[in-house]
Amino acid sequence: MSLQKNAIGKMIFWSRWLQLPMYLGLIVALGVYAWKFMLVLFNLVMNLNSLKETDILIQVLTLIDVVMIANLLVMVIIGGYEIFVSRLDLGDSHDQPEWLDHVDAGVLKVKLGIALITISSINLLRSFINAANLDEHTLKWEVIIHIVLVFSAMFIAATDWLIQLKAKQLGHGSH
Numbered sequence: 001m002s003l004q005k006n007a008i009g010k011m012i013f014w015s016r017w018l019q020l021p022m023y024l025g026l027i028v029a030l031g032v033y034a035w036k037f038m039l040v041l042f043n044l045v046m047n048l049n050s051l052k053e054t055d056i057l058i059q060v061l062t063l064i065d066v067v068m069i070a071n072l073l074v075m076v077i078i079g080g081y082e083i084f085v086s087r088l089d090l091g092d093s094h095d096q097p098e099w100l101d102h103v104d105a106g107v108l109k110v111k112l113g114i115a116l117i118t119i120s121s122i123n124l125l126r127s128f129i130n131a132a133n134l135d136e137h138t139l140k141w142e143v144i145i146h147i148v149l150v151f152s153a154m155f156i157a158a159t160d161w162l163i164q165l166k167a168k169q170l171g172h173g174s175h
Contacts, residue, residue, distance in 0.1 A: 016085050023081050030073045037066045054129055061126045065119060072115040079108040106160035113153030120146045 044051070044059045051059070078097065082088050083105055090096050099111065124146050127134055 026077045033070045065122045068119045079103050110157045120149050
């Protein structure tokens with residue numbers, strides 16, 4: 001029985017590697033966003049003389065949005081791999097992200113929540129600038145979704161804080 005239990009435990013532990021193709025797929029998606037960024041930037045530069053100021057602002061907000069989504073992907077790829085699959089052996093790499101030293105599932109969730117709020121904020125700003133071309137129903141739902149994201153991130157952060165507080169009270173330390 002103990003041998004079977006040990007084998008099952010090893011198989012369950014090994015199963016984390018099934019996430020590897022998913023993280024590699026996210027790297028491909030990151031490449032897609034890099035391509036999208038270059039296309040939008042090229043379009044902005046090539047049409048600069050014919051664009052109105054609000055059009056330029058919308059294009060720049062689109063570039064910022066693409067960068068923020070890319071940042072989100074990098075956090076998920078690096079943080080998720082580090083937490084759920086295997087430690088990254090980066091040696092003494094000087095360009096290692098600062099947050100990687102103290103990342104855990106709770107920290108990653110809060111960072112992802114903040115990133116989603118930032119992306120939603122940029123999209124909302126772009127919609128407000130372009131409000132004349134959007135219907136009220138669309139704007140209303142964008143605001144509602146943004147508020148839900150804000151409250152969700154606050155709830156996740158508060159939950160993580162309570163977990164850390166309880167761990168300190170029990171003498172287990174923090175992250």
